[in-house]
Amino acid sequence: MAQASPEPVCTIPAADLLRFAAGDSRGAARRRILEHVLAGCARCRQSLDALRELRTDAAAGATPAEPESPSIAHILAGLGERAARIDRERREASAQLDDFARHPTARQWTLVRNSHRFDTWSFCAGLLDFAFEAMYDDPRRSRELAEMAHEIAERLDSGPYGERLVVDLRGRAWGHLGNARRALGDLPAAAEALARARECLEAGTGDPLDEAELLYYEASLLRGERRLDEALRRVRRSIRLYHELGDGHLEGRSRLNEGSILGVRGDTLAALSTVRRALELVDRERDPHLALAARHNLVWLLMESGRHEEALAVLGTFRDEYARLGDLSSRRRLEWLEARLLELAGREEEAAAAFRCVLDGLTAAELPYEAAMASLDFALLEIRRGRVDEVRRLASETLVLFRSLGVAREAIAAWLVFQQAAETEAVTVALVERLARYYAEARLRPGLPFEG
Amino acid sequence: MRPTSVGLDADDLTSRLERLEPEIRRMLVRFGIPVQDAEDLLHDTLIVYLTKRDSIAAPNPWLLATLRNHCLVYWRRRRRSLIEALDAGLLEEVAGGVCGGQEGTDLARDLSSAVSHLPDRCRSILRLRYGLDCAGPEIAERLGYRPDAIRQATLRCLSALSRQLLSVGYDREVS
Numbered sequence: 001m002a003q004a005s006p007e008p009v010c011t012i013p014a015a016d017l018l019r020f021a022a023g024d025s026r027g028a029a030r031r032r033i034l035e036h037v038l039a040g041c042a043r044c045r046q047s048l049d050a051l052r053e054l055r056t057d058a059a060a061g062a063t064p065a066e067p068e069s070p071s072i073a074h075i076l077a078g079l080g081e082r083a084a085r086i087d088r089e090r091r092e093a094s095a096q097l098d099d100f101a102r103h104p105t106a107r108q109w110t111l112v113r114n115s116h117r118f119d120t121w122s123f124c125a126g127l128l129d130f131a132f133e134a135m136y137d138d139p140r141r142s143r144e145l146a147e148m149a150h151e152i153a154e155r156l157d158s159g160p161y162g163e164r165l166v167v168d169l170r171g172r173a174w175g176h177l178g179n180a181r182r183a184l185g186d187l188p189a190a191a192e193a194l195a196r197a198r199e200c201l202e203a204g205t206g207d208p209l210d211e212a213e214l215l216y217y218e219a220s221l222l223r224g225e226r227r228l229d230e231a232l233r234r235v236r237r238s239i240r241l242y243h244e245l246g247d248g249h250l251e252g253r254s255r256l257n258e259g260s261i262l263g264v265r266g267d268t269l270a271a272l273s274t275v276r277r278a279l280e281l282v283d284r285e286r287d288p289h290l291a292l293a294a295r296h297n298l299v300w301l302l303m304e305s306g307r308h309e310e311a312l313a314v315l316g317t318f319r320d321e322y323a324r325l326g327d328l329s330s331r332r333r334l335e336w337l338e339a340r341l342l343e344l345a346g347r348e349e350e351a352a353a354a355f356r357c358v359l360d361g362l363t364a365a366e367l368p369y370e371a372a373m374a375s376l377d378f379a380l381l382e383i384r385r386g387r388v389d390e391v392r393r394l395a396s397e398t399l400v401l402f403r404s405l406g407v408a409r410e411a412i413a414a415w416l417v418f419q420q421a422a423e424t425e426a427v428t429v430a431l432v433e434r435l436a437r438y439y440a441e442a443r444l445r446p447g448l449p450f451e452g
Numbered sequence: 453m454r455p456t457s458v459g460l461d462a463d464d465l466t467s468r469l470e471r472l473e474p475e476i477r478r479m480l481v482r483f484g485i486p487v488q489d490a491e492d493l494l495h496d497t498l499i500v501y502l503t504k505r506d507s508i509a510a511p512n513p514w515l516l517a518t519l520r521n522h523c524l525v526y527w528r529r530r531r532r533s534l535i536e537a538l539d540a541g542l543l544e545e546v547a548g549g550v551c552g553g554q555e556g557t558d559l560a561r562d563l564s565s566a567v568s569h570l571p572d573r574c575r576s577i578l579r580l581r582y583g584l585d586c587a588g589p590e591i592a593e594r595l596g597y598r599p600d601a602i603r604q605a606t607l608r609c610l611s612a613l614s615r616q617l618l619s620v621g622y623d624r625e626v627s
Contacts, residue, residue: 078495090506163497205518245517
């Protein structure tokens, strides 16, 4: 590598440099500075550049002929061509997305990787919308779509859009990816993605909706990490932003998240009131899955606070929605909720059948932590009914599931504690509750040891 | 997830901006954005709006909030470039006392004045860094900062200095 030539020693006093920049230098002093700058003093040159820029701006601001405020008509006139191009791109992307959705996943990856015809802002934004919609029923699919969008966003040419708009899009792709990773329990990878999203946001256009969305995702991650005070601060900032922006639906979504955080913190009454407020705001037409999740959470919180009769009554008002929306995860959530409610209502046979149904569904969906938690709920019922054989069977079945899915050895070790207790008929309510708390945590933090 | 359709043709945008015009003007005046730059900021805001309009449920508050953010970013970037200019050369001379307070140059006077208005601790940092050419760890040790915090502290001081400069009219539209 070539050696850089040494910087000339700077002997120019600041005052002389300032006089020079202001055009007040004369004769020999002026020549001396010129020669010095031309000799390559980077420091003086940078200072002069900065001063010139500021002076030019000041002069422009002082010109009497300048209008006092911007001409909106003039700005609009300059937007026409750009607006038409954006509209054209949006229409094309809409058709491309319809076509893209028909292909199997492997083919979609091939298209994303090999065909640059999808490299547009609108197509990428559309993929992110798909990714969000997939979150309710299939977080793995959601992650995959976010990865595709991310791949396009990273290579998108900023020329037609401007660098900062493209950076916004990259930030959104990282945000969705982080949220999907969180939902799948990979919290460290989620944190990394959300940190990248934050970097992009700071270099982007300053769109407050992007900021609010990222705060929402960060709050969800912090909730998963059980950093609940930080989670509350983030989600409340998100709520304020959405409120200021007049987007009641998304404000409701953030309030629902706040309700979940309060619920995890054990503040059930505050969580109930927050979820009720969220329900008033969420727009069922805009996101029916979110509206269902809000009502589901309300019923769950009513049940947790001991108001199971009211919970059953409220559930009856929207039970059909689960079938109408047709996604498996919603139905599994309903079955679990109903099993718990039936048990609380003293309808033990029906509750046992419902728990069996929940377990079958969770096993088929390969959701071991959820299956463990449902098994424990079921075990509590069977212990009360004195059915020790059933408790033993539950313990064995779940262990098989854990082993077949390669669950973290800490989670298996915890389950062995339960199995051993089941074998010796030593299962207690206290042990089951501790294990239930453990699996709720371990689902989000694989490798977490069971403290016993 | 998308909000219900936000009608947007040229007339829609025009009438929307006409309604918002008084608030837009007030905001640009409040932030002291020069006219030419104000047009650029508004133009950029509208481009973002056109590109993202499918996800914007309530355009008017969004437009105002985004324009406000653009104004904030505008000043943050201007301040940063002033800080860089200060950091590159001028401050060294002034804080080091080589030629601070020179007559006949508004900027030099403003710099001296701005430095003198800074809190003692800030002046100490700047004098050590630019006047005595101390490195970060040495400044941290002499002033009792954590070594990893001194860079941020120095940036804060430079930022305070640039605000002082701007507020005394070094560059009137940068106030």
